Amino acid sequence: MKRIWTMGMLFLIMAVVMMGCTGTTDPKEAQVVTPEAPAAEAPAAVESTPESAIKEGGVVRYAAFGTAPGLFNPVLQSNSFDVYEMEVMFEGLLRKSMTNELEACLAESFSVSEDKRTLTFKLRENVKWHDGEPFTAEDVKFTFEFICHPDYAGPYSAVAKAISGYDEYFEGKADHVSGIEVIDPNTVSITTKEVDATMTEKICTSILITPKHIWESVPVKQALEQTELLRNPVGTGPFKISKFVPDQYVEMVANDLYWNGRPHVDKYIVQVANPETAQTQIINNEVEMLAVKQMNPDDLDYYKSAGVFVDTISFDAAMNLGVNNSNELLKDKRVRQAFAYAIDREAIVRDILYGYGTVANVPYKPDFWANPEDGLNAYTYNPQKAIELLEEAGWQYKADEKQMYKDGKPVKLSLKYYSGNKQVESIAPFIQQALKEVGVQIDLQISEYSTMLADMKSGDFELYIAAHKNGVAGDMKSQYNSAFTPPNGTNYSRFSNSRVDELSEQGLRLLSTDERKPIYVEIAKILNEELPIVYLYHWHQGMAMNSKLKNVQLTPNSMLGINYQTEKWYFEE
Known part of the structure; x- marks a missing residue:
């Protein structure tokens, strides 16, 4: 398989971005004035498998937790369950490979202008929509102008605002977005307002292309009211909708017109499952795939004895103890450092994660290019050091009471966390006990995630537990730049540091990884010292699968972790 560009090469020409559950955007083309972008071929099979070993047909059923509202338009979606299916029904111009590189998808190649603001895409020829209509550059233009429309209420406005001509179009001063240009039916370009190291990946992989011929007659303001269109989507992906039963399941069938070949399996069903019975379902072959959040050795042995294969995946995120830096008790970094020393994070990884994770000291995973190779404080478990730091910060420890005081009052803090995640529900009392050992009383407050998030936004919290996904291309601006305080x-965390503000701005204007690395290494070291939040761990998650199902590749670049080259899945004879 030829790749369009490795991540390092791409940074030399234009900023890169990450999908995640959030970003969005699309690339474009221009004249090649930087290293030439090799033409990308259709992705090769995941592994070389004798044709005789591949069984054509079969049904793959994935047991998913959540609700299925059925909003199947990728630029309107807001529910993760709907994203699961849209990842195989719709496609972006590019996609992320298993090695985290950008590779061909609807665009077979692209180039970057000399000023590094314009991407020009050469689209793959003879791609068909599920209804047989041809995919063209007009569909790309339509999709991006849709998210630029003043009536657009979806999740990708931030991407739209970065495109040149957005303001004039949004304000009604222009009838099209000047930064989106159709050059010919198979060539389209997108120009951004300025060089931004995150926009390429956002544009290329986060925004999935929608069909102009289906949606052009619908006013943008009324798009969310189109139940019939939303529940009968038309995409270009390897699977297409067959049947949808709200809050029960989504049934998809193989796309005979798929540009990379008809999928080997006939059907892919994502069905709502009960966490209490899902394990029994996969053991009884009632589903073929199931996410395993808790890597309990007893459960893993049970799966193994039943012939169920469990693979693991590591996500580019960290679970953290969030801290309100604007709170008078918590604004001193020595207090936050004390909390890090007080919590035995190695014990969390060992006893709660069963070893399926690593202790985090910065936002980045240890193997990420911006993770510092040295110079980090590991905050090894040391409750006595925690007490000393709290006393240095002006707190008073009364050993006979095992209680910390500040200004004559016993210290008691609230810790907010969310229900539905067994790891989080186990970590909260662990942290409560750890901080109690250094004299800090913790009031645990559990709620739905949406409730906790509202409190995080409003500032109505002292401590919280939540996962934070790393920004695209190492970007830390949205999480730590003071301009992004709610x-x-x-x-x-309401963190404010002038040097981090400065560096996070600089990093976005540099395109090569070599240029960017010292910027983000320095940011990581500052965060390790200041600890705006206490980094707990990076975790691994399991995926239980029917042992006869082959070529399923786990990737952190998919919402489900599995939706990469689904056309290559097959059942072994």
């Missing part, structure tokens, strides 16, 4: 963004 209500202006997602700097929920």
Whole structure:
């Protein structure tokens, strides 16, 4: 398989971005004035398998937790369950490979302009929509102008605002977005307002292309009211909708017109499952795949004895103890450092994660290019050191009471966490006990995630437990730049550091990884010292699968972790 560009090469020409559950955007083309972008071929099979070993046909059923509202338009979606299916029904211009590189999808190649603001895409020829209509550059233009429309209420406005001509179109001063240009039926370009190291990946992989011929007659303001269209989507992906039963299941069938060949399996069903009975379902062959959140050795042995294969995947995220840096008790970094020393994070990884994870000291995973190779404080478990730091910060420890005081009052903090995640529900009392050992009383407050998130946005919290996904291309701006303090963004910790503000701005303007690395290494070291949040761990998650199902590749670049080259899945004879 030829790749369009490795991540390192791509950074030399234009900023890169990450999908995640969030970003979105699309690339474009221009004249090649930087290293030439090799033409990308259709992705090769996941592994070389004798044709005789591949069984054509069969049904793959995935047991998913959540609700299935049926909003199947990729630029309108807001529910993760719907994203599961849209990842195989719709496609972006590019996609992320198993090695985290951008590779061909609807675009077979692209180039970057000399000023590094314009991407020009050469689209794959003879791609068909599920209804047989041809896919063209007009569909790309339509999709991006849709998210630029003043009536658009979906999740990708931030991407749209970065495109040149957005303001004039949004304000009604222009009838099209000047930064989106159809050059010919198979060539389209997208120009951004400025060089931004995150926009390429957002544009290329986060925004999945929608069909102009289906949606062009629908006013953008009324798009969410189109139940019939939303529940009968038309995409270009390897599977197409067959049947949808709200809050029960989504049934998809193989796309005979798929540009990379008809999938080997006939059907792919994502069905709502009960966490209490899902394990029994996969043991009894009632489903073929199931996410395993808790890697309990007893459960893993049970799966193994039943002939169920369990693979693991590591996500580019960290579970953290969030801290409100604007709170008078918590604004001193020595207090936050004390909390890090007080919590035995190695014990969390060993006893709660069963070893399926690593202790985190910065946001980045240990194998990420911006993770510092040295110079980090590991905050090895040391409750006595925690007490000393709290006393240095002006707290008073009364050993006979095992209680910390501040200004004559016993210290008691609230810790908010969310229900439905067994790891989080186990970690909360662990942290409560750990901080109690150094004299800090913790009031545990559990709620739905949406309730906790609202409190994080409003600032109505002292401590919280939540996972934070790393920004695209190492970007830390949205989480730590003071300009993104709510209500202006997602700097929920209310962290403010002038050097981080400066560096996070600089990093977005540099395109090569070599240029960017020292910027983000320095940011990581500052975060390790200041600890705006206490980094707990990076975790691994399991995927239980029918042992006869082959070529399923686990990737952190998919919402489910499995939806990469689904056309290559097959059942072994």
